[in-house]
Amino acid sequence: MRVVLGEDHALLRDGLMRLLTAHEFDVVEAADTGLTLLRALRTHRPDVAVVDVRLPPTFTDEGLRAAIEARHEIPGLPVLVLSQYVEPLYARELMADGSGGVGYLLKDRVSQVGEFVDALRRVAGGGTAMDPHVVSTLIGGQHSRLESLTAREHEVLTLMAEGRTNSAIASALFITEKAVGKHIANVFHKLHLSESPDDNRRVLAVLAYLDGRPG
Protein backbone atom coordinates (compact mmCIF):
# COMPACT_ATOMS: atom_id res chain seq x y z
CA MET A 1 0.00 0.00 0.00
CA ARG A 2 1.47 3.37 -1.06
CA VAL A 3 1.54 6.10 1.55
CA VAL A 4 2.35 9.83 1.38
CA LEU A 5 3.46 11.26 4.72
CA GLY A 6 3.07 14.91 5.73
CA GLU A 7 5.09 15.56 8.90
CA ASP A 8 7.69 18.25 9.53
CA HIS A 9 9.09 17.00 12.83
CA ALA A 10 12.13 14.85 11.97
CA LEU A 11 11.81 12.52 14.98
CA LEU A 12 8.16 11.81 14.36
CA ARG A 13 8.65 11.51 10.59
CA ASP A 14 11.37 8.89 11.02
CA GLY A 15 9.35 7.08 13.66
CA LEU A 16 6.25 6.96 11.48
CA MET A 17 8.25 5.82 8.44
CA ARG A 18 9.83 3.02 10.47
CA LEU A 19 6.44 2.00 11.85
CA LEU A 20 4.73 2.06 8.44
CA THR A 21 7.53 0.21 6.65
CA ALA A 22 7.50 -2.47 9.34
CA HIS A 23 3.79 -3.01 8.62
CA GLU A 24 4.29 -3.37 4.87
CA PHE A 25 3.28 0.13 3.87
CA ASP A 26 5.38 1.76 1.18
CA VAL A 27 6.14 5.42 2.02
CA VAL A 28 6.54 6.99 -1.44
CA GLU A 29 7.19 10.52 -0.19
CA ALA A 30 7.50 12.35 3.11
CA ALA A 31 6.60 16.03 2.70
CA ASP A 32 7.40 18.61 5.38
CA THR A 33 5.34 21.65 4.34
CA GLY A 34 1.73 22.17 3.34
CA LEU A 35 2.72 23.09 -0.18
CA THR A 36 5.02 20.11 -0.84
CA LEU A 37 2.41 17.82 0.73
CA LEU A 38 -0.28 19.00 -1.66
CA ARG A 39 2.10 18.54 -4.60
CA ALA A 40 3.03 15.03 -3.42
CA LEU A 41 -0.63 14.05 -3.06
CA ARG A 42 -1.36 15.29 -6.60
CA THR A 43 1.62 13.50 -8.16
CA HIS A 44 1.46 10.18 -6.32
CA ARG A 45 -2.28 9.80 -5.68
CA PRO A 46 -1.39 7.41 -2.83
CA ASP A 47 -3.60 4.67 -1.41
CA VAL A 48 -3.65 6.63 1.83
CA ALA A 49 -2.04 9.80 3.23
CA VAL A 50 -0.91 10.34 6.82
CA VAL A 51 -0.90 14.08 7.56
CA ASP A 52 0.05 16.22 10.54
CA VAL A 53 -2.34 19.17 11.03
CA ARG A 54 0.39 21.66 11.89
CA LEU A 55 3.02 22.19 9.19
CA PRO A 56 5.33 25.01 8.08
CA PRO A 57 5.43 27.79 7.06
CA THR A 58 2.80 29.23 9.45
CA PHE A 59 2.56 26.23 11.80
CA THR A 60 -1.19 26.52 12.09
CA ASP A 61 -3.41 24.11 10.14
CA GLU A 62 -1.67 23.86 6.76
CA GLY A 63 -1.74 20.05 6.83
CA LEU A 64 -5.49 19.98 7.34
CA ARG A 65 -6.04 22.54 4.57
CA ALA A 66 -3.80 20.65 2.17
CA ALA A 67 -5.69 17.43 2.93
CA ILE A 68 -9.08 19.06 2.36
CA GLU A 69 -7.84 20.71 -0.84
CA ALA A 70 -6.45 17.41 -2.13
CA ARG A 71 -9.72 15.59 -1.38
CA HIS A 72 -11.52 18.34 -3.21
CA GLU A 73 -9.39 17.74 -6.31
CA ILE A 74 -9.25 13.96 -5.96
CA PRO A 75 -12.61 12.93 -4.44
CA GLY A 76 -12.40 10.09 -1.97
CA LEU A 77 -8.60 10.32 -1.57
CA PRO A 78 -8.08 8.52 1.77
CA VAL A 79 -6.48 10.79 4.35
CA LEU A 80 -5.64 10.11 7.99
CA VAL A 81 -4.98 13.37 9.83
CA LEU A 82 -2.88 13.28 13.00
CA SER A 83 -2.58 16.03 15.57
CA GLN A 84 -1.30 16.83 19.05
CA TYR A 85 -4.84 17.94 19.87
CA VAL A 86 -8.17 17.20 18.25
CA GLU A 87 -10.85 19.73 17.51
CA PRO A 88 -14.40 18.66 16.52
CA LEU A 89 -14.47 21.73 14.25
CA TYR A 90 -11.69 20.22 12.12
CA ALA A 91 -13.43 16.84 12.09
CA ARG A 92 -16.49 18.58 10.72
CA GLU A 93 -14.43 20.22 7.96
CA LEU A 94 -12.81 16.91 7.03
CA MET A 95 -16.17 15.15 6.89
CA ALA A 96 -17.92 18.01 5.09
CA ASP A 97 -17.74 16.45 1.63
CA GLY A 98 -19.81 13.52 2.91
CA SER A 99 -17.53 10.81 1.56
CA GLY A 100 -15.55 8.29 3.56
CA GLY A 101 -11.87 7.51 3.60
CA VAL A 102 -11.22 9.97 6.42
CA GLY A 103 -9.40 9.59 9.69
CA TYR A 104 -8.72 12.10 12.44
CA LEU A 105 -6.70 10.88 15.40
CA LEU A 106 -4.59 12.17 18.25
CA LYS A 107 -0.89 11.51 17.71
CA ASP A 108 -0.87 9.59 20.99
CA ARG A 109 -2.88 6.83 19.33
CA VAL A 110 0.13 5.93 17.18
CA SER A 111 1.72 4.35 20.25
CA GLN A 112 -0.97 1.67 20.18
CA VAL A 113 0.58 0.38 17.01
CA GLY A 114 -1.92 -2.40 16.29
CA GLU A 115 -4.93 -0.15 16.55
CA PHE A 116 -3.25 2.60 14.58
CA VAL A 117 -2.36 0.31 11.66
CA ASP A 118 -5.88 -1.05 11.80
CA ALA A 119 -7.34 2.47 11.59
CA LEU A 120 -5.03 3.34 8.69
CA ARG A 121 -6.12 0.24 6.74
CA ARG A 122 -9.75 1.10 7.47
CA VAL A 123 -9.31 4.64 6.11
CA ALA A 124 -7.45 3.34 3.04
CA GLY A 125 -10.46 1.06 2.40
CA GLY A 126 -12.86 4.02 2.40
CA GLY A 127 -13.81 3.71 6.06
CA THR A 128 -13.58 6.18 8.92
CA ALA A 129 -11.40 6.51 11.99
CA MET A 130 -12.54 9.20 14.40
CA ASP A 131 -10.70 9.88 17.63
CA PRO A 132 -12.63 8.86 20.77
CA HIS A 133 -11.94 12.35 22.11
CA VAL A 134 -13.78 13.96 19.17
CA VAL A 135 -16.64 11.47 19.49
CA SER A 136 -17.09 12.08 23.20
CA THR A 137 -17.09 15.86 22.66
CA LEU A 138 -19.69 15.54 19.91
CA ILE A 139 -21.81 13.23 22.05
CA GLY A 140 -21.51 15.70 24.94
CA GLY A 141 -22.86 18.41 22.63
CA GLN A 142 -25.88 16.27 21.67
CA HIS A 143 -26.66 15.05 25.14
CA SER A 144 -30.34 15.96 25.15
CA ARG A 145 -31.01 14.33 21.77
CA LEU A 146 -29.54 11.03 22.94
CA GLU A 147 -31.53 10.66 26.16
CA SER A 148 -33.74 7.93 24.74
CA LEU A 149 -30.78 5.56 24.25
CA THR A 150 -29.96 2.83 26.76
CA ALA A 151 -26.47 2.67 28.24
CA ARG A 152 -25.56 -0.22 25.93
CA GLU A 153 -26.88 1.60 22.87
CA HIS A 154 -24.84 4.61 23.93
CA GLU A 155 -21.69 2.47 23.98
CA VAL A 156 -22.48 1.00 20.58
CA LEU A 157 -23.13 4.48 19.15
CA THR A 158 -19.82 5.75 20.53
CA LEU A 159 -17.80 2.91 19.03
CA MET A 160 -19.67 3.16 15.76
CA ALA A 161 -18.92 6.89 15.55
CA GLU A 162 -15.24 6.08 16.03
CA GLY A 163 -15.57 4.12 12.79
CA ARG A 164 -15.31 0.61 14.18
CA THR A 165 -16.79 -2.31 12.31
CA ASN A 166 -19.54 -4.47 13.78
CA SER A 167 -17.12 -7.28 14.61
CA ALA A 168 -14.73 -4.82 16.33
CA ILE A 169 -17.63 -3.41 18.37
CA ALA A 170 -18.71 -6.93 19.28
CA SER A 171 -15.28 -7.89 20.59
CA ALA A 172 -14.82 -4.58 22.41
CA LEU A 173 -18.11 -5.00 24.30
CA PHE A 174 -17.86 -8.81 24.68
CA ILE A 175 -21.18 -9.40 22.88
CA THR A 176 -22.09 -11.20 19.69
CA GLU A 177 -22.14 -9.50 16.31
CA LYS A 178 -25.83 -10.29 16.08
CA ALA A 179 -26.45 -8.37 19.32
CA VAL A 180 -24.44 -5.45 17.93
CA GLY A 181 -26.64 -5.45 14.82
CA LYS A 182 -29.74 -5.35 17.00
CA HIS A 183 -28.43 -2.43 19.08
CA ILE A 184 -27.49 -0.53 15.91
CA ALA A 185 -30.95 -1.05 14.49
CA ASN A 186 -32.45 0.32 17.73
CA VAL A 187 -30.13 3.36 17.70
CA PHE A 188 -31.05 4.20 14.11
CA HIS A 189 -34.73 3.74 14.86
CA LYS A 190 -34.63 5.95 17.98
CA LEU A 191 -32.66 8.70 16.26
CA HIS A 192 -34.88 8.53 13.15
CA LEU A 193 -31.94 7.75 10.88
CA SER A 194 -32.42 5.58 7.83
CA GLU A 195 -30.27 2.48 8.12
CA SER A 196 -27.94 1.52 5.33
CA PRO A 197 -26.47 -1.97 4.90
CA ASP A 198 -23.12 -0.33 4.10
CA ASP A 199 -20.88 0.05 7.17
CA ASN A 200 -19.18 3.24 5.97
CA ARG A 201 -22.39 5.03 5.09
CA ARG A 202 -23.76 4.14 8.48
CA VAL A 203 -20.77 5.67 10.24
CA LEU A 204 -21.03 8.84 8.17
CA ALA A 205 -24.74 9.14 9.00
CA VAL A 206 -24.03 8.78 12.71
CA LEU A 207 -21.23 11.35 12.64
CA ALA A 208 -23.36 13.79 10.68
CA TYR A 209 -26.11 13.35 13.26
CA LEU A 210 -23.73 13.93 16.19
CA ASP A 211 -22.36 16.99 14.44
CA GLY A 212 -25.89 18.42 14.33
CA ARG A 213 -26.14 18.30 10.55
CA PRO A 214 -29.07 16.71 8.71
CA GLY A 215 -28.12 13.06 7.99
Place this chain on the structure above:
Amino acid sequence: MPSSAARPFRWRLTLLGWTLPLLVMSLPVSLPLFLVSIVGIPLIGAFGVGIAMILAAAWLTRVLTDVHRWIFASALGVTISRPYVWPTAAAQPGRRMPPGHPGAKVIALARDPATWRDLAWLLVNATLGFVTYLVVITLFALSVLPLWWWLVPPLMRGYARLSGTLLGPTGAASLAARVQQLTDSRAETVDAQAAELRRIERDLHDGAQAQLTSLGMNIGMAEELLRTDPDAAARLLAEAREGSGQVLADLRDLVHGIHPPVLADRGLSGAVEALVLAHPLPVEVEDRVAGRPPAPVESAAYFAVAETLTNITKHARASSVQLTLDHDGGRLRIAVHDDGRGGAVAGSGGGLHGIGRRLFAFDGTVNIDSPEGGPTTVTMEIPCELSSAKTTPSSETG
Protein backbone atom coordinates in the same frame (compact mmCIF):
# COMPACT_ATOMS: atom_id res chain seq x y z
CA MET B 1 -33.61 63.04 27.91
CA PRO B 2 -36.01 60.89 25.92
CA SER B 3 -39.02 61.99 27.98
CA SER B 4 -38.43 65.67 27.11
CA ALA B 5 -39.42 65.04 23.52
CA ALA B 6 -42.22 62.59 24.23
CA ARG B 7 -43.95 64.41 27.12
CA PRO B 8 -42.85 68.06 27.09
CA PHE B 9 -45.44 69.23 29.60
CA ARG B 10 -44.99 66.51 32.16
CA TRP B 11 -41.24 66.82 31.95
CA ARG B 12 -41.41 70.58 32.65
CA LEU B 13 -43.65 69.89 35.62
CA THR B 14 -41.12 67.37 36.93
CA LEU B 15 -38.42 69.99 36.54
CA LEU B 16 -40.55 72.43 38.45
CA GLY B 17 -40.99 69.83 41.19
CA TRP B 18 -37.20 69.44 41.42
CA THR B 19 -36.73 73.21 41.57
CA LEU B 20 -38.21 73.38 45.09
CA PRO B 21 -35.63 71.15 46.82
CA LEU B 22 -32.92 72.69 44.65
CA LEU B 23 -33.96 76.13 45.84
CA VAL B 24 -33.78 74.99 49.46
CA MET B 25 -30.34 73.53 48.88
CA SER B 26 -29.03 76.71 47.26
CA LEU B 27 -28.86 79.83 49.45
CA PRO B 28 -30.27 78.34 52.68
CA VAL B 29 -27.95 75.30 52.71
CA SER B 30 -24.97 76.16 50.50
CA LEU B 31 -24.12 79.49 52.14
CA PRO B 32 -23.95 78.17 55.73
CA LEU B 33 -21.87 75.21 54.54
CA PHE B 34 -19.48 77.58 52.82
CA LEU B 35 -19.22 79.77 55.91
CA VAL B 36 -18.62 76.82 58.26
CA SER B 37 -15.83 75.50 55.99
CA ILE B 38 -14.12 78.90 55.80
CA VAL B 39 -14.45 79.65 59.51
CA GLY B 40 -13.13 76.17 60.34
CA ILE B 41 -9.75 76.87 58.72
CA PRO B 42 -8.37 79.47 61.18
CA LEU B 43 -9.77 77.41 64.09
CA ILE B 44 -7.66 74.33 63.21
CA GLY B 45 -4.75 75.51 65.33
CA ALA B 46 -6.88 76.50 68.32
CA PHE B 47 -8.88 73.46 69.33
CA GLY B 48 -10.14 70.26 67.70
CA VAL B 49 -13.22 72.28 66.86
CA GLY B 50 -11.81 73.52 63.55
CA ILE B 51 -11.03 70.00 62.35
CA ALA B 52 -14.47 68.75 63.34
CA MET B 53 -16.12 71.69 61.56
CA ILE B 54 -14.12 71.18 58.38
CA LEU B 55 -14.74 67.44 58.28
CA ALA B 56 -18.47 67.80 58.94
CA ALA B 57 -18.79 70.57 56.36
CA ALA B 58 -16.74 68.65 53.77
CA TRP B 59 -18.83 65.53 54.27
CA LEU B 60 -22.09 67.47 53.97
CA THR B 61 -20.76 69.32 50.92
CA ARG B 62 -19.94 66.06 49.19
CA VAL B 63 -23.41 64.69 50.02
CA LEU B 64 -24.89 67.89 48.62
CA THR B 65 -22.81 67.78 45.41
CA ASP B 66 -23.62 64.08 44.96
CA VAL B 67 -27.33 64.86 45.27
CA HIS B 68 -26.94 67.61 42.65
CA ARG B 69 -24.98 65.34 40.32
CA TRP B 70 -27.77 62.80 40.64
CA ILE B 71 -30.59 65.31 40.02
CA PHE B 72 -28.80 66.94 37.07
CA ALA B 73 -28.20 63.52 35.51
CA SER B 74 -31.66 62.03 36.02
CA ALA B 75 -33.80 65.13 35.43
CA LEU B 76 -31.72 67.05 32.88
CA GLY B 77 -29.48 64.45 31.31
CA VAL B 78 -26.34 66.36 32.30
CA THR B 79 -23.85 63.80 33.60
CA ILE B 80 -21.10 65.03 35.91
CA SER B 81 -18.44 62.53 37.05
CA ARG B 82 -17.18 62.59 40.63
CA PRO B 83 -13.75 64.27 40.65
CA TYR B 84 -12.44 63.23 44.08
CA VAL B 85 -8.95 61.75 44.22
CA TRP B 86 -7.96 59.13 46.77
CA PRO B 87 -4.61 58.57 48.38
CA THR B 88 -5.14 54.77 48.18
CA ALA B 89 -6.34 52.62 45.35
CA ALA B 90 -8.76 50.71 47.56
CA ALA B 91 -11.46 53.41 47.68
CA GLN B 92 -14.93 52.22 46.75
CA PRO B 93 -16.66 54.22 44.04
CA GLY B 94 -19.28 55.68 46.42
CA ARG B 95 -16.92 56.80 49.21
CA ARG B 96 -17.15 60.39 50.35
CA MET B 97 -14.28 60.90 52.76
CA PRO B 98 -10.58 60.07 52.53
CA PRO B 99 -9.33 57.35 54.92
CA GLY B 100 -7.12 57.85 57.98
CA HIS B 101 -7.35 59.72 61.29
CA PRO B 102 -9.06 63.17 61.31
CA GLY B 103 -5.81 65.10 60.71
CA ALA B 104 -4.93 62.91 57.71
CA LYS B 105 -8.44 63.38 56.39
CA VAL B 106 -8.10 67.16 56.52
CA ILE B 107 -4.72 67.05 54.76
CA ALA B 108 -6.06 64.73 52.06
CA LEU B 109 -9.07 67.02 51.61
CA ALA B 110 -6.85 70.10 51.34
CA ARG B 111 -4.66 68.37 48.75
CA ASP B 112 -7.65 67.42 46.60
CA PRO B 113 -8.39 70.31 44.20
CA ALA B 114 -11.97 69.05 44.03
CA THR B 115 -12.49 70.17 47.65
CA TRP B 116 -11.69 73.78 46.76
CA ARG B 117 -13.76 73.64 43.60
CA ASP B 118 -16.70 72.28 45.62
CA LEU B 119 -16.27 75.26 47.93
CA ALA B 120 -16.34 77.67 44.98
CA TRP B 121 -19.45 75.93 43.71
CA LEU B 122 -21.18 76.40 47.11
CA LEU B 123 -20.78 80.12 46.59
CA VAL B 124 -22.07 79.95 43.00
CA ASN B 125 -24.99 77.79 44.09
CA ALA B 126 -25.87 80.15 46.92
CA THR B 127 -26.08 83.08 44.48
CA LEU B 128 -26.53 82.20 40.83
CA GLY B 129 -28.28 78.91 41.63
CA PHE B 130 -30.64 80.60 44.04
CA VAL B 131 -31.54 83.25 41.43
CA THR B 132 -32.04 80.66 38.69
CA TYR B 133 -34.41 78.53 40.74
CA LEU B 134 -36.22 81.60 41.98
CA VAL B 135 -36.78 82.79 38.37
CA VAL B 136 -38.20 79.39 37.38
CA ILE B 137 -40.60 79.33 40.30
CA THR B 138 -41.61 82.99 40.05
CA LEU B 139 -42.40 82.80 36.33
CA PHE B 140 -44.66 79.83 37.01
CA ALA B 141 -46.29 81.44 40.03
CA LEU B 142 -47.01 84.64 38.06
CA SER B 143 -48.53 82.46 35.32
CA VAL B 144 -46.18 83.82 32.62
CA LEU B 145 -46.61 80.37 31.11
CA PRO B 146 -45.31 80.84 27.50
CA LEU B 147 -42.14 82.45 28.79
CA TRP B 148 -41.85 79.80 31.50
CA TRP B 149 -42.39 77.05 28.94
CA TRP B 150 -39.70 78.41 26.67
CA LEU B 151 -37.20 79.48 29.30
CA VAL B 152 -37.14 76.59 31.80
CA PRO B 153 -35.22 73.90 29.85
CA PRO B 154 -32.32 76.09 28.61
CA LEU B 155 -32.06 77.88 31.94
CA MET B 156 -31.94 74.71 34.04
CA ARG B 157 -29.67 72.88 31.63
CA GLY B 158 -27.38 75.88 31.37
CA TYR B 159 -27.05 76.06 35.13
CA ALA B 160 -26.44 72.30 35.38
CA ARG B 161 -23.64 72.57 32.79
CA LEU B 162 -22.13 75.53 34.61
CA SER B 163 -22.19 73.50 37.83
CA GLY B 164 -20.56 70.67 35.91
CA THR B 165 -17.49 72.79 35.20
CA LEU B 166 -16.93 73.07 38.96
CA LEU B 167 -18.37 69.74 40.19
CA GLY B 168 -16.80 67.58 37.48
CA PRO B 169 -13.14 66.62 37.21
CA THR B 170 -10.72 69.10 35.64
CA GLY B 171 -8.53 67.92 32.78
CA ALA B 172 -5.76 67.23 35.27
CA ALA B 173 -8.11 65.37 37.61
CA SER B 174 -9.43 63.22 34.74
CA LEU B 175 -5.85 62.38 33.85
CA ALA B 176 -5.04 61.61 37.47
CA ALA B 177 -8.05 59.30 37.71
CA ARG B 178 -6.99 57.62 34.47
CA VAL B 179 -3.45 57.16 35.74
CA GLN B 180 -4.83 55.64 38.95
CA GLN B 181 -7.02 53.28 36.94
CA LEU B 182 -4.10 52.23 34.74
CA THR B 183 -1.88 51.70 37.77
CA ASP B 184 -4.54 49.48 39.34
CA SER B 185 -5.10 47.47 36.19
CA ARG B 186 -1.38 47.06 35.63
CA ALA B 187 -0.84 45.83 39.18
CA GLU B 188 -3.71 43.39 38.77
CA THR B 189 -2.38 42.18 35.41
CA VAL B 190 1.09 41.63 36.81
CA ASP B 191 -0.39 39.69 39.76
CA ALA B 192 -2.55 37.58 37.48
CA GLN B 193 0.39 36.84 35.21
CA ALA B 194 2.64 35.83 38.10
CA ALA B 195 -0.08 33.55 39.45
CA GLU B 196 -0.53 32.04 35.99
CA LEU B 197 3.20 31.34 35.65
CA ARG B 198 3.23 29.72 39.10
CA ARG B 199 0.32 27.51 38.09
CA ILE B 200 2.08 26.43 34.88
CA GLU B 201 5.31 25.75 36.74
CA ARG B 202 3.46 23.64 39.31
CA ASP B 203 1.50 21.76 36.64
CA LEU B 204 4.70 20.93 34.74
CA HIS B 205 6.56 19.96 37.88
CA ASP B 206 3.86 17.75 39.37
CA GLY B 207 2.61 16.48 36.02
CA ALA B 208 4.80 16.03 32.98
CA GLN B 209 8.17 16.03 34.79
CA ALA B 210 7.14 13.42 37.34
CA GLN B 211 5.46 11.28 34.73
CA LEU B 212 8.45 11.39 32.37
CA THR B 213 10.72 10.38 35.23
CA SER B 214 8.61 7.36 36.03
CA LEU B 215 8.41 6.59 32.30
CA GLY B 216 12.21 6.57 32.07
CA MET B 217 12.39 4.27 35.10
CA ASN B 218 9.94 1.81 33.59
CA ILE B 219 11.81 1.70 30.30
CA GLY B 220 15.13 1.30 32.11
CA MET B 221 13.77 -1.64 34.12
CA ALA B 222 12.32 -3.19 30.97
CA GLU B 223 15.74 -2.92 29.35
CA GLU B 224 17.29 -4.85 32.23
CA LEU B 225 14.62 -7.53 32.18
CA LEU B 226 14.56 -7.92 28.41
CA ARG B 227 16.79 -11.02 28.37
CA THR B 228 15.93 -12.61 31.69
CA ASP B 229 12.17 -12.04 31.86
CA PRO B 230 10.76 -10.88 28.51
CA ASP B 231 7.16 -11.14 29.77
CA ALA B 232 7.79 -8.76 32.65
CA ALA B 233 9.66 -6.44 30.27
CA ALA B 234 6.66 -6.40 27.92
CA ARG B 235 4.37 -5.54 30.84
CA LEU B 236 6.62 -2.68 31.87
CA LEU B 237 6.77 -1.37 28.31
CA ALA B 238 2.98 -1.49 28.00
CA GLU B 239 2.78 0.47 31.23
CA ALA B 240 5.29 2.97 29.85
CA ARG B 241 3.24 3.41 26.71
CA GLU B 242 0.09 4.10 28.73
CA GLY B 243 2.10 6.52 30.83
CA SER B 244 3.25 8.41 27.74
CA GLY B 245 -0.40 8.83 26.72
CA GLN B 246 -1.16 10.31 30.12
CA VAL B 247 1.76 12.77 29.86
CA LEU B 248 0.53 13.88 26.45
CA ALA B 249 -3.04 14.33 27.70
CA ASP B 250 -1.82 16.45 30.63
CA LEU B 251 0.40 18.57 28.39
CA ARG B 252 -2.47 19.02 25.96
CA ASP B 253 -4.71 20.35 28.73
CA LEU B 254 -1.95 22.66 29.90
CA VAL B 255 -1.34 24.00 26.37
CA HIS B 256 -5.05 24.49 25.91
CA GLY B 257 -5.21 26.53 29.10
CA ILE B 258 -2.32 28.76 27.98
CA HIS B 259 -3.35 29.34 24.39
CA PRO B 260 -5.82 27.02 22.66
CA PRO B 261 -4.29 25.80 19.36
CA VAL B 262 -7.53 26.40 17.49
CA LEU B 263 -7.27 30.06 18.48
CA ALA B 264 -3.81 30.24 16.95
CA ASP B 265 -5.05 28.44 13.82
CA ARG B 266 -8.35 30.13 13.21
CA GLY B 267 -8.53 33.25 15.31
CA LEU B 268 -11.43 34.26 17.55
CA SER B 269 -14.21 33.40 15.09
CA GLY B 270 -12.99 29.85 14.50
CA ALA B 271 -12.19 29.27 18.15
CA VAL B 272 -15.64 30.45 19.24
CA GLU B 273 -17.16 28.14 16.63
CA ALA B 274 -15.16 25.29 18.15
CA LEU B 275 -16.37 26.22 21.65
CA VAL B 276 -19.96 26.27 20.49
CA LEU B 277 -19.61 22.89 18.82
CA ALA B 278 -18.55 21.34 22.12
CA HIS B 279 -21.24 23.11 24.18
CA PRO B 280 -24.12 20.98 25.48
CA LEU B 281 -26.72 23.65 24.66
CA PRO B 282 -27.67 24.85 21.19
CA VAL B 283 -25.76 28.11 20.67
CA GLU B 284 -26.68 30.44 17.84
CA VAL B 285 -23.68 32.51 16.68
CA GLU B 286 -23.80 35.77 14.80
CA ASP B 287 -20.32 36.83 13.83
CA ARG B 288 -20.03 40.29 12.30
CA VAL B 289 -16.32 40.80 12.96
CA ALA B 290 -14.59 41.27 9.59
CA GLY B 291 -10.96 40.96 10.58
CA ARG B 292 -8.81 39.83 13.49
CA PRO B 293 -8.25 41.67 16.76
CA PRO B 294 -4.67 41.70 18.13
CA ALA B 295 -3.64 38.28 19.49
CA PRO B 296 -3.76 39.20 23.22
CA VAL B 297 -7.25 40.63 22.82
CA GLU B 298 -8.35 37.52 20.93
CA SER B 299 -7.06 35.37 23.73
CA ALA B 300 -8.76 37.41 26.47
CA ALA B 301 -12.01 37.48 24.51
CA TYR B 302 -11.83 33.73 23.88
CA PHE B 303 -11.38 32.87 27.54
CA ALA B 304 -14.11 35.34 28.48
CA VAL B 305 -16.55 33.67 26.08
CA ALA B 306 -15.50 30.21 27.28
CA GLU B 307 -16.01 31.24 30.91
CA THR B 308 -19.41 32.77 30.16
CA LEU B 309 -20.57 29.63 28.34
CA THR B 310 -19.34 27.45 31.20
CA ASN B 311 -21.21 29.64 33.66
CA ILE B 312 -24.39 29.18 31.67
CA THR B 313 -24.06 25.38 31.80
CA LYS B 314 -23.30 25.48 35.51
CA HIS B 315 -25.88 27.95 36.80
CA ALA B 316 -28.37 29.30 34.28
CA ARG B 317 -30.58 26.25 33.54
CA ALA B 318 -31.00 27.73 30.08
CA SER B 319 -32.31 25.93 27.01
CA SER B 320 -30.68 28.07 24.34
CA VAL B 321 -27.93 30.64 23.94
CA GLN B 322 -27.33 33.44 21.45
CA LEU B 323 -23.85 34.78 20.93
CA THR B 324 -23.08 37.93 18.98
CA LEU B 325 -19.62 39.13 17.96
CA ASP B 326 -19.36 42.64 16.64
CA HIS B 327 -16.77 45.35 16.06
CA ASP B 328 -17.97 48.91 15.99
CA GLY B 329 -16.48 52.30 16.83
CA GLY B 330 -13.09 50.84 17.71
CA ARG B 331 -14.58 48.34 20.18
CA LEU B 332 -14.94 44.58 20.03
CA ARG B 333 -18.36 43.76 21.48
CA ILE B 334 -19.42 40.28 22.53
CA ALA B 335 -22.93 39.66 23.79
CA VAL B 336 -23.97 36.31 25.26
CA HIS B 337 -27.68 35.95 25.82
CA ASP B 338 -29.34 32.97 27.52
CA ASP B 339 -32.95 32.20 28.40
CA GLY B 340 -32.08 30.80 31.83
CA ARG B 341 -33.26 31.74 35.30
CA GLY B 342 -31.20 34.95 35.61
CA GLY B 343 -29.90 36.36 38.88
CA ALA B 344 -26.26 36.20 37.76
CA VAL B 345 -23.88 38.45 39.71
CA ALA B 346 -20.17 39.08 39.39
CA GLY B 347 -19.39 37.87 42.92
CA SER B 348 -15.78 37.86 44.07
CA GLY B 349 -14.04 34.67 43.00
CA GLY B 350 -16.87 33.70 40.65
CA GLY B 351 -16.53 33.16 36.92
CA LEU B 352 -18.03 36.48 35.92
CA HIS B 353 -15.67 38.30 38.29
CA GLY B 354 -12.74 36.53 36.62
CA ILE B 355 -13.93 37.71 33.21
CA GLY B 356 -13.95 41.29 34.45
CA ARG B 357 -10.37 40.92 35.69
CA ARG B 358 -9.28 39.44 32.38
CA LEU B 359 -10.78 42.27 30.33
CA PHE B 360 -9.72 45.00 32.77
CA ALA B 361 -6.14 44.67 31.51
CA PHE B 362 -7.31 45.74 28.06
CA ASP B 363 -9.51 48.57 29.31
CA GLY B 364 -12.42 46.29 28.59
CA THR B 365 -15.74 46.18 30.40
CA VAL B 366 -18.28 43.55 31.38
CA ASN B 367 -21.91 44.39 31.79
CA ILE B 368 -24.31 41.85 33.27
CA ASP B 369 -28.03 42.24 32.78
CA SER B 370 -29.63 39.40 34.67
CA PRO B 371 -32.92 40.06 36.44
CA GLU B 372 -34.20 37.34 38.79
CA GLY B 373 -36.09 34.89 36.58
CA GLY B 374 -34.03 35.69 33.49
CA PRO B 375 -33.11 36.19 30.76
CA THR B 376 -29.43 37.01 31.13
CA THR B 377 -27.28 39.04 28.78
CA VAL B 378 -23.56 39.39 29.43
CA THR B 379 -22.01 42.10 27.28
CA MET B 380 -18.24 42.38 27.02
CA GLU B 381 -16.43 45.23 25.30
CA ILE B 382 -12.75 45.62 24.53
CA PRO B 383 -11.34 48.62 22.69
CA CYS B 384 -9.13 47.39 19.83
CA GLU B 385 -8.39 47.75 16.14
CA LEU B 386 -8.84 44.93 13.67
CA SER B 387 -6.16 43.74 11.28
CA SER B 388 -6.96 42.88 7.66
CA ALA B 389 -9.41 40.21 6.54
CA LYS B 390 -9.75 37.14 8.66
CA THR B 391 -8.30 33.85 7.50
CA THR B 392 -10.95 31.67 5.95
CA PRO B 393 -10.91 27.91 6.23
CA SER B 394 -10.28 26.15 2.94
CA SER B 395 -13.76 24.67 3.02
CA GLU B 396 -16.78 26.58 4.16
CA THR B 397 -19.12 24.33 6.09
CA GLY B 398 -22.56 24.89 7.48
